[in-house]
Amino acid sequence: MSQSYNRGLIEDFGRWREFSAGMWAWIFHKFTGWVLVGYLFTHIAVLSTALTSEAAYTTTIQALESLLVVRILEVGLLAVAVFHILNGLRLLFVDLGVGLEAQDKSFYASLILTGVIVVASVPTFLAGVSI
Amino acid sequence: MSTQVPEQVEDESSAESVSPGKQKRDAKKRERAERLQEQREAEAAEKARTADDTYHLKVFRYDPEVEGKQEPRFDDFYVPYKQGMTVLDALMWARDHYDSSLTFRHSCRQAICGSDALFVNGSQRLGCKTQLSDLSEPVRVEPLPHADVVKDLVVDMEHFYDQMEAVEPYFQTNSLPDEDEEQRQTRENREKVKMSTRCIWCSACMSSCNIAAGDNEYLGPAAINKAYRFAMDEREGEEMKQRRLEILEQEHGVWRCQTQFSCTEVCPKDIPLTEHIQELKREAIKNNLKFW
Amino acid sequence: MYEHDVIVVGAGGAGLRAAIAAHEEGADVAIVSKLHPVRSHTGAAEGGINAALREGDSWEDHAYDTMKGSDYLGDAPAVETLCKDSPKETIQLEHWGMAFSRDDDGRVSQRPFGGLSFPRTTYAGAETGHQLLHTMYEQLVKRGIKVYDEWHVTRLAVSDEDDPEDRTCHGIVAYDVQTGKIEGFRARNGVILATGGLGQVYDHTTNAVANTGDGVAMAYRAGAPIEDMEFIQFHPTTLPSTGVLITEGVRGEGGILYNKHGERFMFEYGYANNLGELASRDVVSRAELTEVNEGRGIEDEYVHLDMRHLGEERIVDRLENIIHLSEDFEGVNPLEAPMPVKPGQHYAMGGVETDENGETCITGLYAAGECACASVHGGNRLGGNALPELIVFGKRAGHHAAGKDMKTAEITTGKVGDYEPADVESPVQLGEAGLGGDAVADGGERTDGGATADLSGDEVVQRALDDERETIEHLLEKEDGIQHAEIRERVQKSMTQHVNVFREEEALKDALRDIREARELYQDVYVADKSRTFNTDLLQTLETRNILDIAEAITVGALARNEFRGAHWRKEYQERRDEEWLKHTMLSWNDGEPELWYKPVILEGENKTYEPKIRSY
Amino acid sequence: MAERYTSFEPGGTRWLWQRLTAAFLVIVLAFHFFLLHFVNHADEVTFAMSEARMTQLTYFSLMILFLVTATFHGVNGVYNALVNQGLSGSRKTAVKAILGIASLVLIVQGVRTAIAWAGGVPI
Numbered sequence A: 001m002s003q004s005y006n007r008g009l010i011e012d013f014g015r016w017r018e019f020s021a022g023m024w025a026w027i028f029h030k031f032t033g034w035v036l037v038g039y040l041f042t043h044i045a046v047l048s049t050a051l052t053s054e055a056a057y058t059t060t061i062q063a064l065e066s067l068l069v070v071r072i073l074e075v076g077l078l079a080v081a082v083f084h085i086l087n088g089l090r091l092l093f094v095d096l097g098v099g100l101e102a103q104d105k106s107f108y109a110s111l112i113l114t115g116v117i118v119v120a121s122v123p124t125f126l127a128g129v130s131i
Numbered sequence B: 001m002s003t004q005v006p007e008q009v010e011d012e013s014s015a016e017s018v019s020p021g022k023q024k025r026d027a028k029k030r031e032r033a034e035r036l037q038e039q040r041e042a043e044a045a046e047k048a049r050t051a052d053d054t055y056h057l058k059v060f061r062y063d064p065e066v067e068g069k070q071e072p073r074f075d076d077f078y079v080p081y082k083q084g085m086t087v088l089d090a091l092m093w094a095r096d097h098y099d100s101s102l103t104f105r106h107s108c109r110q111a112i113c114g115s116d117a118l119f120v121n122g123s124q125r126l127g128c129k130t131q132l133s134d135l136s137e138p139v140r141v142e143p144l145p146h147a148d149v150v151k152d153l154v155v156d157m158e159h160f161y162d163q164m165e166a167v168e169p170y171f172q173t174n175s176l177p178d179e180d181e182e183q184r185q186t187r188e189n190r191e192k193v194k195m196s197t198r199c200i201w202c203s204a205c206m207s208s209c210n211i212a213a214g215d216n217e218y219l220g221p222a223a224i225n226k227a228y229r230f231a232m233d234e235r236e237g238e239e240m241k242q243r244r245l246e247i248l249e250q251e252h253g254v255w256r257c258q259t260q261f262s263c264t265e266v267c268p269k270d271i272p273l274t275e276h277i278q279e280l281k282r283e284a285i286k287n288n289l290k291f292w
Numbered sequence C: 001m002y003e004h005d006v007i008v009v010g011a012g013g014a015g016l017r018a019a020i021a022a023h024e025e026g027a028d029v030a031i032v033s034k035l036h037p038v039r040s041h042t043g044a045a046e047g048g049i050n051a052a053l054r055e056g057d058s059w060e061d062h063a064y065d066t067m068k069g070s071d072y073l074g075d076a077p078a079v080e081t082l083c084k085d086s087p088k089e090t091i092q093l094e095h096w097g098m099a100f101s102r103d104d105d106g107r108v109s110q111r112p113f114g115g116l117s118f119p120r121t122t123y124a125g126a127e128t129g130h131q132l133l134h135t136m137y138e139q140l141v142k143r144g145i146k147v148y149d150e151w152h153v154t155r156l157a158v159s160d161e162d163d164p165e166d167r168t169c170h171g172i173v174a175y176d177v178q179t180g181k182i183e184g185f186r187a188r189n190g191v192i193l194a195t196g197g198l199g200q201v202y203d204h205t206t207n208a209v210a211n212t213g214d215g216v217a218m219a220y221r222a223g224a225p226i227e228d229m230e231f232i233q234f235h236p237t238t239l240p241s242t243g244v245l246i247t248e249g250v251r252g253e254g255g256i257l258y259n260k261h262g263e264r265f266m267f268e269y270g271y272a273n274n275l276g277e278l279a280s281r282d283v284v285s286r287a288e289l290t291e292v293n294e295g296r297g298i299e300d301e302y303v304h305l306d307m308r309h310l311g312e313e314r315i316v317d318r319l320e321n322i323i324h325l326s327e328d329f330e331g332v333n334p335l336e337a338p339m340p341v342k343p344g345q346h347y348a349m350g351g352v353e354t355d356e357n358g359e360t361c362i363t364g365l366y367a368a369g370e371c372a373c374a375s376v377h378g379g380n381r382l383g384g385n386a387l388p389e390l391i392v393f394g395k396r397a398g399h400h401a402a403g404k405d406m407k408t409a410e411i412t413t414g415k416v417g418d419y420e421p422a423d424v425e426s427p428v429q430l431g432e433a434g435l436g437g438d439a440v441a442d443g444g445e446r447t448d449g450g451a452t453a454d455l456s457g458d459e460v461v462q463r464a465l466d467d468e469r470e471t472i473e474h475l476l477e478k479e480d481g482i483q484h485a486e487i488r489e490r491v492q493k494s495m496t497q498h499v500n501v502f503r504e505e506e507a508l509k510d511a512l513r514d515i516r517e518a519r520e521l522y523q524d525v526y527v528a529d530k531s532r533t534f535n536t537d538l539l540q541t542l543e544t545r546n547i548l549d550i551a552e553a554i555t556v557g558a559l560a561r562n563e564f565r566g567a568h569w570r571k572e573y574q575e576r577r578d579e580e581w582l583k584h585t586m587l588s589w590n591d592g593e594p595e596l597w598y599k600p601v602i603l604e605g606e607n608k609t610y611e612p613k614i615r616s617y
Numbered sequence D: 001m002a003e004r005y006t007s008f009e010p011g012g013t014r015w016l017w018q019r020l021t022a023a024f025l026v027i028v029l030a031f032h033f034f035l036l037h038f039v040n041h042a043d044e045v046t047f048a049m050s051e052a053r054m055t056q057l058t059y060f061s062l063m064i065l066f067l068v069t070a071t072f073h074g075v076n077g078v079y080n081a082l083v084n085q086g087l088s089g090s091r092k093t094a095v096k097a098i099l100g101i102a103s104l105v106l107i108v109q110g111v112r113t114a115i116a117w118a119g120g121v122p123i
């Protein structure tokens, strides 16, 4: 992107406030997608402790799982994943040419549904944490 | 009230060479002009103040050449409101009554020439088609984002034109009837391409698309729509359609679109751009599946 | 200096068609336009293109209608050329892919239009001009024709022999809007003017802001006579607040005009007992204003145009964009309420005098489209006759300029044959204010007093370039004075007040006084914006000068023509006076002053003579 | 029509695969989440349980497929996002290579882990 001069604050600051539904959906989808890839790599890294020994694996997992931060992060991951899935479905429908007129509504619906699912699963996720 | 950059003091040497008589005449003229100018500005300001209703505009200003305007800034204008006044009307009023150097493109005043796509209160709109009464104050007017600014509200359109012209935007067919006979086209088919033919090349869509902002080579919604207009026109025939799909399938063609929908939202001609782009993606896939 | 065979000034329908035609003939052609082509005002045309395409219709009928519509001031050779070529040119557009509306059998749709005896107006929804303009621009892209867009042409480079008929146009001078460069363009074969309308002379107009009559004014000042300038068409249905046009198509489809009392006044007050709303534009415009003047208008300003009875389906199908126009620019939904409408300046029948090949009396100078007067529209243009004019005469001018062999024109140009010198009684001095004796063709003062008659083409262009540089430097260097906006506004107001649909002698004289005053103010005009980048202040200042010259020409013509013909209505003379006035009003710029003369109308067509008949609808 | 084949740019293929993998992932990911967070709670996860599941051929191959599709989907998504931001030229080639290697490492590591669990490729 070339710019003949720096529009500075005017160009960069505050522009996000003017984004419309579709653009927010795009931003969120991007963000969640990246988080998920990041997680995929870490996930495999953690799991591959199994290559060293059975015990190493079990202790790593259980040590991690006993930490509150990890639990909270997991809830975050769930939120991210659920949104990515729901919005991903929305995008798949858009690709099929279904519901283009309601694209903003379906985005809001994904958001709300994500919220609901995440809240509903918090108890399961936080169950049995030792602080 | 004038937001004009302060004028420079006259250069001594240039005054010397002029005859005294002319100097006097000039001085008189200048005086008269100054008086006129002051009067005009006073009147304008007065009018603006006394009108029951004035609109506050914040307009982006920049001029690469004029000292003091090289650093972009916003100027404030207070414009008396009249029923039915548009953003373009307000800009013209401000230009004609406050600052004649305020620069923007405009011509038709009726949403058909596509000259005055601007960034108004945070979205891309045609100045002439945007009623002031629909906006909250202050009305912030900026040049289109993601384009080089030439001066004030004028942006460089070259890149947009290049993209438009990259899709072979002209009718091509291998079979034409005699020169005094028209090609037949069904009503349904004309209906199908109708919306896509309405594009006025205003570039609002391109400016709103984050992908186009990031990827300079992306054809952009308007150009893809232009291609759609021909690809879907049955008069061109199947063979041409293949060719058109090939153009669209390039790396920076339809696949770059991430269905942000902002193009569809800002298009002043209500062209369902995302829908058209999506349809082309499906056409392209279908077309290729045929050969698998 | 840039150099091409043919240079086309303006990129509306006429300019694009001319460029394509010249290119077809193998010329190296370039377009110079102050707007990017797709921004031209041709895009605003809504209604359609008249072409006798169908069984049951014929070019002869079209010609007859056009002649009658022109109130017998059209020249038959031009009218017949238009009507004969239009079907082929319209089909050509279709072959270039233009998205016309279609009938059930897949053929292009046609609809009835005011003043036509057959529904021959070929259309593309209510956006015919947009489709036409874009289709032709596409062809330009296909051919790779060079366009200098956002180059404002300021002056023609014409040699300065005493008689305009001996002069030659060698090129143009243009100002690059983006960079502020002033450059000469040498045209080896010819220059084609296609600069469109001049609506900005008025303050209520359907025309674009860019329609300032530049081409007419430039040609006029270079010595080419301008013809029938007093004939200005006022469109009867424009939205009161902006001047945005509501196409005649609305009435063609069956829309009805009502006054304050809900009376269908076109019939009830006998303005047009046969055709009613579909009578010719001048008739309807006057009827509306008469209603308003007699107190039957709504808010003392406008009347109502109602199309609700057509039903939503039909309206959406054929007139969809009217719904948007009315909503966006007037805030009225025409599916629910009648639209307010009033007459507004719409079209200039007059313009640069040309023959049916588009050539003026100056060698190498052509004009086509709205800025030209061949004349096909005479005293009044029929709706749907301008777009065919663009493609027919644009093409002919392009071909001729590119050197194609063409039939010699029957219409003569310049002061030849039986022309008639004349005088007009003006209350003030006419012409350029503050002129010294040494006026050159362009009306400005000569830089070095030398004649250009024996200079080479390149030198003529160079000379014009030097002159223009000086003019522009002067405007930019001048530190103070008056600004163009004020002068322009004065003239526009005066023209709308005094030289409108109804014209009377005293008012016309007042207008001349106002114009004189404006001219004097213009002596002191300056440009406040000193930037070289996109200086619209400067450009509008230059345009304002053109507006002045044209406003004066319109008013002088109106004052001279002591009759009521076509769009030209005179309070003192309520009749068409064929014995005396079957002639064109001509104005030549003579040492900075307008000179009036007349030339006869040609009513002899190919097979028949068009006998003036009473124009009743 | 061999030409048509070659002119079928990878842009379109990758676009299609991104959608197809997404559709596949919806199902598998839901299954995965359900199994590992709701049916068996995460803190109860032990090597033994994983081992039990992994030795089943269907589960094993499903997980391998899951890994491959997720990797493709994720990495291709990242790559697309970068191209959308105007990545081009040699930097694009470099990114492509790095992402390719990363995916390969990921898949290899993942497969090795799975095999370790299953104690060899289950038959």
Ligand SMILES: Cc1cc2nc3c(=O)[nH]c(=O)nc-3n(C[C@H](O)[C@H](O)[C@H](O)COP(=O)(O)OP(=O)(O)OC[C@H]3O[C@@H](n4cnc5c(N)ncnc54)[C@H](O)[C@@H]3O)c2cc1C
Pocket: C009, C010, C011, C012, C013, C014, C015, C032, C033, C034, C035, C036, C037, C039, C040, C041, C042, C043, C044, C045, C046, C047, C048, C049, C050, C128, C129, C151, C152, C153, C154, C194, C195, C196, C197, C206, C207, C208, C210, C211, C214, C215, C245, C346, C347, C368, C369, C370, C371, C383, C384, C385, C386, C387, C388, C390
């Ligand atoms: C609202 C409206 C509706 C209409 N509807 C119809 C209809 O339905 N049917 C019909 O037949 N007619 C219609 N007309 C009339 C018709 O559209 C016009 O007469 C016609 O389009 C004029 O075309 P043109 O090519 O002569 O000029 P334009 O399209 O106006 O183009 C002028 C060109 O000249 C250029 N130019 C001007 N000055 C300069 C300069 N100084 N230097 C460089 N370039 C310059 C401009 O940039 C532009 O490209 C309508 C007109 C209007 C205003």
Ligand code: HEM
Pocket: A029, A030, A031, A032, A033, A034, A036, A037, A040, A084, A085, A086, A087, A088, A089, A091, A092, B257, B258, B259, D018, D019, D022, D023, D025, D026, D027, D029, D070, D071, D073, D074, D075, D076, D077, D078, D080, D081
């Ligand atoms: C489970 C269901 C999933 C669905 C329905 C889904 C859907 C999608 C879709 C449709 C896209 C394409 C967006 C576009 O190109 O316009 C996408 C992008 C992406 N996905 Fe997924 N996805 C899912 C799971 C995952 C997983 C598990 C990961 C992580 C490995 C992931 C990572 C990504 C990334 C990184 C992108 C690119 C984001 C960007 O544009 O920057 N997705 N997803």
Ligand code: SF4
Pocket: B198, B199, B200, B201, B202, B203, B204, B205, B206, B221, B222, B225, B266, B267, B268, B269, B270, B271, B273
């Ligand atoms: S598609 Fe719409 S927004 Fe984009 S250039 Fe055309 S008219 Fe403007």
Ligand code: F3S
Pocket: B208, B209, B210, B211, B212, B220, B221, B256, B257, B258, B259, B260, B261, B262, B263, B264, B273, B274, B277
């Ligand atoms: S905004 Fe851009 S991403 Fe696609 S839907 Fe429109 S082109």
Ligand code: FES
Pocket: B088, B106, B107, B108, B109, B110, B111, B112, B113, B114, B115, B116, B117, B126, B127, B128, B129
């Ligand atoms: S002025 Fe022409 S589109 Fe707004």
